[in-house]
Amino acid sequence: MPSLILLMIAGMAAYGYWNAARAAAERAGELGRNACAAAGVIWLDQTVHAAGLRLCRHESGWLGFERTxxxxxxxxxxxxxxxxxxxxxxxxVSFVGPVRPNVVPFGEN
Incomplete structure (x- = not known):
């Protein structure tokens, strides 16, 4: 019986991690899409790709994940x-990507 409870806890933890990762990917997609639209560039492939994961301490003091x-x-x-x-x-917390061009016509200051 104890092994079944441990298996259920492990399953719940795996589902929680997967659910948080999907939510973060959706948020990242929204931010990338909005940044490209604001800069007037083409967002290619219509998706974001997970590039990194690390443990970090949030401002609240709790441990959490920082996803790149x-x-x-x-x-x-x-x-x-x-x-x-x-x-x-x-x-x-960090963004590197397209920015809106800031063009000043020649002769105007």
Missing amino acids: FRFEYSYDGIERHVGRLVLRGDTL
Whole structure:
């Protein structure tokens, strides 16, 4: 009987980890898509890819996961560029990717 309880606990832990990973991937996809739309670039492949996972301490003091995702975008539809974002829980803590161009016409200051 104790082995069945341990098996159930392990199954619940695995489901909790999988569910949190899916939620983080969906949040990362939303953030990547929004960043590409705001910068006026093309979000390629319509997905993010998990690139890293590590333990970290959240601001609340609890241990949790910090997940790194990568995505690809293009300015012209030909060249591919890689963006990267890091989520701590569901909070964005780092972003490297497309930015809105800041063009100042020549002669204006």
